[in-house]
Amino acid sequence: MKFRKAIEKFSESILFASSTVTTIAVLFIVFFLFKSGMGLFSASPLEDGYALAVNASNPVKQLTSRQIKDIFNGDVTNWKEVGGSDDAIQLFTIDELSSNYTEEQLGASLEHIPACVNDYVSKNKGVFAFFEKRFLDKSFSGRMVKVPNITLAEFLNGREWYPTATPVAQFGVLPLILGTLWVTFLAILIAIPVGLITAIYLAEIAGDRMRRFLKPVIELLAGIPSIVYGFFGLVVIVPFLQQLFNLPVGETALAGSLVLAIMALPTIITIAEDAIRSAPVSLKEASLALGASHWQSLSRVVIPYAKSGILAAFILGIGRAIGETMAVLLVTGNAATMPSSVLEPVRTIPATIAGELGEAPFGGTHFKALFALGIILFIITFVFNTLVEVIKSKKSS
Amino acid sequence: MSKKTNQLLAFNLFRLVSFMVVASLFLILGFIIINGISVINWDFLTKAPSNNGTEGGIMPAIVGTLLLVLGSIIFAFPIGVLSGIYINEYLKENWFKKIVRSMTNNLSGVPSIVFGLFGMALFVHTLNFGDSLIAGSLTLGLMVLPIIIRTTEEALKSVDDSLRQGSYALGATKLQTIRKVVLPVCYPNIVTGLILSVSRVSGETAPILFTCAASFLPRLPHSIFDQVMALPYHLYVLIVSGTDLEKARPMAYGTAFVLIALVLFVNLFANAVRNYFIKKSK
Amino acid sequence: MKKSVVTLFLAISLLIPVVTNAQKVVCKIKGSDTCLPLSQRFAEIYNKNNAGSGISVVGGGSGVGIAALLSGTTDIAQSSRKMKMDEKLKLQEGGKSVKEVIIAYDALAIIVHPSNPVSQLTREQLEGIFTGKLTNWKDVGGPDLKIIVYSRETSSGTYDFIKEHVMNKKNFTASALMMAATGAVVQSVSQTKGAIGYVGLAYVEKEVKALKVSYDKGKTYVAPNVSTAMSRKYPVTRPLYYYFTNTVEAKVKPLVSFILSKDGQNIVLAEGFVPLS
Numbered sequence: 001m002k003f004r005k006a007i008e009k010f011s012e013s014i015l016f017a018s019s020t021v022t023t024i025a026v027l028f029i030v031f032f033l034f035k036s037g038m039g040l041f042s043a044s045p046l047e048d049g050y051a052l053a054v055n056a057s058n059p060v061k062q063l064t065s066r067q068i069k070d071i072f073n074g075d076v077t078n079w080k081e082v083g084g085s086d087d088a089i090q091l092f093t094i095d096e097l098s099s100n101y102t103e104e105q106l107g108a109s110l111e112h113i114p115a116c117v118n119d120y121v122s123k124n125k126g127v128f129a130f131f132e133k134r135f136l137d138k139s140f141s142g143r144m145v146k147v148p149n150i151t152l153a154e155f156l157n158g159r160e161w162y163p164t165a166t167p168v169a170q171f172g173v174l175p176l177i178l179g180t181l182w183v184t185f186l187a188i189l190i191a192i193p194v195g196l197i198t199a200i201y202l203a204e205i206a207g208d209r210m211r212r213f214l215k216p217v218i219e220l221l222a223g224i225p226s227i228v229y230g231f232f233g234l235v236v237i238v239p240f241l242q243q244l245f246n247l248p249v250g251e252t253a254l255a256g257s258l259v260l261a262i263m264a265l266p267t268i269i270t271i272a273e274d275a276i277r278s279a280p281v282s283l284k285e286a287s288l289a290l291g292a293s294h295w296q297s298l299s300r301v302v303i304p305y306a307k308s309g310i311l312a313a314f315i316l317g318i319g320r321a322i323g324e325t326m327a328v329l330l331v332t333g334n335a336a337t338m339p340s341s342v343l344e345p346v347r348t349i350p351a352t353i354a355g356e357l358g359e360a361p362f363g364g365t366h367f368k369a370l371f372a373l374g375i376i377l378f379i380i381t382f383v384f385n386t387l388v389e390v391i392k393s394k395k396s397s
Numbered sequence: 398m399s400k401k402t403n404q405l406l407a408f409n410l411f412r413l414v415s416f417m418v419v420a421s422l423f424l425i426l427g428f429i430i431i432n433g434i435s436v437i438n439w440d441f442l443t444k445a446p447s448n449n450g451t452e453g454g455i456m457p458a459i460v461g462t463l464l465l466v467l468g469s470i471i472f473a474f475p476i477g478v479l480s481g482i483y484i485n486e487y488l489k490e491n492w493f494k495k496i497v498r499s500m501t502n503n504l505s506g507v508p509s510i511v512f513g514l515f516g517m518a519l520f521v522h523t524l525n526f527g528d529s530l531i532a533g534s535l536t537l538g539l540m541v542l543p544i545i546i547r548t549t550e551e552a553l554k555s556v557d558d559s560l561r562q563g564s565y566a567l568g569a570t571k572l573q574t575i576r577k578v579v580l581p582v583c584y585p586n587i588v589t590g591l592i593l594s595v596s597r598v599s600g601e602t603a604p605i606l607f608t609c610a611a612s613f614l615p616r617l618p619h620s621i622f623d624q625v626m627a628l629p630y631h632l633y634v635l636i637v638s639g640t641d642l643e644k645a646r647p648m649a650y651g652t653a654f655v656l657i658a659l660v661l662f663v664n665l666f667a668n669a670v671r672n673y674f675i676k677k678s679k
Numbered sequence: 680m681k682k683s684v685v686t687l688f689l690a691i692s693l694l695i696p697v698v699t700n701a702q703k704v705v706c707k708i709k710g711s712d713t714c715l716p717l718s719q720r721f722a723e724i725y726n727k728n729n730a731g732s733g734i735s736v737v738g739g740g741s742g743v744g745i746a747a748l749l750s751g752t753t754d755i756a757q758s759s760r761k762m763k764m765d766e767k768l769k770l771q772e773g774g775k776s777v778k779e780v781i782i783a784y785d786a787l788a789i790i791v792h793p794s795n796p797v798s799q800l801t802r803e804q805l806e807g808i809f810t811g812k813l814t815n816w817k818d819v820g821g822p823d824l825k826i827i828v829y830s831r832e833t834s835s836g837t838y839d840f841i842k843e844h845v846m847n848k849k850n851f852t853a854s855a856l857m858m859a860a861t862g863a864v865v866q867s868v869s870q871t872k873g874a875i876g877y878v879g880l881a882y883v884e885k886e887v888k889a890l891k892v893s894y895d896k897g898k899t900y901v902a903p904n905v906s907t908a909m910s911r912k913y914p915v916t917r918p919l920y921y922y923f924t925n926t927v928e929a930k931v932k933p934l935v936s937f938i939l940s941k942d943g944q945n946i947v948l949a950e951g952f953v954p955l956s
Contacts, residue, residue: 004570007572008570008571008572011572012483012487012572014479015479015480015482015483015487016483016487018475018476018477018479018480018483019479019480019483019484019488019497020497021476021480021542022480022497022500022501022504022542022543022546023496023497023500025500025504025539025542026500026503026504028515028519029507029511029515032514032515032518032519033511033514033515036518194414194417194418197410197411197414197415198411198414198415198418200411201408201411201412201414201415202415205408205411205412206412206415214415214419216664216665216668217419217422218418218419218422219664219668220422220661220664220665221418221421221422223596223597223600223660223661223663223664224425224426224600224657224660225599225600225601225602225629225656225657225660226509226600226601226602227600227602227629227632227633227636227656228425228429228600228632228653228656228657229425230636231429231632231636231649231653232425232428232429234636235428236428262421262425265418269418292400293400293401293403293404294404295400295403295404295407295408296400296403296404299407316506319506322508323506323507323508323509323510323511324508325508325509325510325602325603326602326603326629326633330636330637350508350510350603353510353513353514354510354513354603354606357513357514357517357606357607358606358607362522370514371514371518374510374511374514377508377510377511378507378508378511381503381506381507381508381511382503382506384506385502385503385506386499386503388502389499389502
């Protein structure tokens with residue numbers, strides 16, 4: 001008897017341990033995401049092993065990554081535009097050495113490069129030098145420009161996502177967030193009416209045989225892998241849109257939305273249909289008894305009753321669409337611009353992570369930035385899931 | 398407009414829209430099947446790819462997918478079923494149960510790419526498994542764990558309590574009741590959940606992108622620390638890379654065909670199992 | 680006399696197995712999408728001719744390969760760009776030194792839609808197009824059509840090479856469409872009238888048109904093909920690298936020797952790349 005009790009206790013503890021796995025998993029995911037992602041904000045966007053220097057007399061002590069990029073691109077040409085004196089900015093990289101110094105001056109095995117760099121920097125008041133740290137002379141006469149660490153504000157509001165920009169990486173996620181939202185929002189706009197209508201049809205209007213045929217078919221739609229949807233989208237939808245709207249390019253947010261809408265439909269349909277089905281029959285019968293038509297009973301009594309379940313369906317559908325990776329990666333063109341219309345290419349957060357994670361060296365700044373993106377994605381889906389649970393619990397109370 | 402016309406209009410519109418949804422499914426399936434079926438032959442299914450995927454077959458990808466399914470189910474099925482049992486049968490309706498339920502729901506909503514991120518950080522790097530079958534299986538297993546837990550829970554919930562009470566009345570312990578009375582009733586639903594997980598695992602690309610997938614392997618994996626090829630990843634590779642896109646395209650259709658056939662077959666099988674048991678219980 | 684003959688005989692008989700045995704190589708190659716078809720072909724043929732070999736290949740981009748080399752998850756990183764200073768430093772910090780081998784050369788073709796009447800551009804024009812300063816084909820003597828730039832992802836060595844050498848380190852325009860792999864670039868350019876993209880010579884097919892490029896401000900334009908690449912007349916030619924650490928050097932040596940041999944270089948030519956000499 002005691003033995004049996006021991007087994008019972010033991011089994012119970014195994015069962016208990018198993019049930020904690022999901023909680024542990026979620027906690028782990030949060031932990032890993034945050035550990036790597038938040039590390040971004042104590043990292044410098046300047047590439048490791050590189051130096052940014054100016055002449056010692058230059059009053060400018062630090063520059064934002066945006067300013068550095070603009071200077072390097074040639075959009076900012078005078079120091080006064082970034083708070084310095086009225087001097088033309090002179091860009092200098094190692095490549096310019098050979099046009100300013102003879103081979104003799106540089107040394108037979110290029111050993112005099114640091115000295116030449118030092119010389120150039122000290123002679124040119126408006127210089128802006130970018131070169132590898134190993135070319136830093138021991139008695140360097142210039143001054144290093146301070147590049148502040150990436151701030152949360154810069155990250156969330158920055159309009160450029162350019163993790164490999166020279167000389168400093170740009171980590172502005174605004175275009176990515178907007179891209180994700182545009183694609184998802186449009187997909188939902190398409191999927192919600194279509195999904196609701198189909199759910200109503202299935203729940204109330206279709207005959208029994210039709211329903212038995214349609215339900216598994218719609219569930220099959222849910223089972224098709226996203227890469228296949230992406231394939232279909234790339235080969236059929238993208239050229240179709242290009243021709244239909246006479247666009248310069250078919251890879252657009254609209255293409256992504258269409259594919260996502262089809263992918264979100266089964267979720268929306270099955271859950272909404274369940275919600276409508278769960279309305280008590282007596283409700284509908286009472287309405288019919290009062291003289292309302294079938295359609296009127298549906299639209300004014302049954303569906304309002306199932307409101308919260310239908311809402312849950314929509315939110316879950318949105319949740320599924322936001323996180324979609326492969327299909328979107330293939331059809332939206334992945335251009336990290338601020339979207340101004342749905343007929344333009346966009347770049348979403350999941351596609352960015354999938355496209356760039358492989359090349360980011362483990363633990364590097366780019367890697368941390370991608371994890372920060374993962375955090376954003378996780379938070380969004382977490383919020384949506386919690387919303388659904390709140391709705392569900394409100395309904396039961 | 399009269400009530401009747403209104404209704405007629407609405408109902409027919411609804412019928413039309415619903416059929417359009419179904420039509421889109423057939424459009425997609427038809428697209429793959431028509432283009433892919435001409436590529437399918439015995440060689441395609443049993444040989445390895447050669448000449449950059451433009452010739453040969455996709456056998457390593459098929460085997461890789463099956464291995465990933467096996468690996469993820471080995472991990473997720475026992476833990477999932479046991480969790481479902483514990484949550485439904487042992488836990489009282491208190492804060493802990495709410496948290497566990499909430500966590501399970503959240504895990505099921507996490508996008509597959511975040512699983513990929515997590516799997517790469519934890520299994521590939523921190524635990525140093527490297528790009529391997531085990532890293533991929535664990536990541537995919539985590540992804541389908543909530544599905545199995547939820548179906549087990551639903552199945553157990555639907556068992557009438559009187560069954561349990563009867564068993565206790567006869568002197569059985571809780572464990573015995575679960576094992577011999579409650580669970581057997583739930584087998585069909587639990588099996589359905591298992592089968593749906595299989596179909597989910599077969600089709601996912603994002604979680605395996607950074608945890609185990611390879612474009613070209615010389616031989617089938619020898620150990621759980623080897624990389625694998627997989628159908629969805631192979632399809633992705635054929636779509637976007639390769640020097641001769643025109644020649645690779647038919648292979649892509651063929652791969653998509655095999656992938657869809659696998660997923661559809663599994664789904665239909667799950668439905669059949671479910672229907673069979675529903676009929677049986679009647 | 681007898682002793683030395685016997686010693687010589689022994690020495691030779693010991694050498695023979697080394698010389699005639701098939702050299703099995705088991706290793707992982709990861710990285711450049713450009714090199715992918717070449718490496719896969721090498722792997723396929725080497726695996727077939729040397730029983731017991733297991734060479735696996737994964738793409739993803741040069742950056743992916745180098746990142747994997749740094750974290751120790753691959754033996755060879757195939758790359759279409761030179762390894763950066765900080766990357767080499769990171770490896771050295773780990774106590775390893777990196778070996779670089781050039782396996783082939785590749786002519787980088789600038790491709791446009793076949794219907795595009797423009798057939799040659801200078802480096803300055805290309806820089807203007809890729810940085811987004813020139814936005815319409817009429818700016819470069821073509822039709823009034825918006826220029827759509829197709830680029831590779833940032834992990835691509837090809838992307839890096841274009842940025843360094845064609846664009847003089849300037850940054851790409853944010854409106855460039857970033858495609859996951861070279862094949863996707865070809866596919867998209869072939870179906871978009873105003874498109875421009877860049878791919879390795881091996882990827883150029885009849886569905887796209889390769890432009891002639893001038894590096895001397897328009898005096899001479901050269902078309903990309905194997906012979907102009909070999910003679911370096913075509914200015915946008917780059918080496919393709921295999922990087923590996925000294926710890927695996929012995930393991931991969933037979934494969935590397937095969938690639939550098941005449942047979943290996945014939946494969947290079949057959950795949951549409953440029954052999955070493």
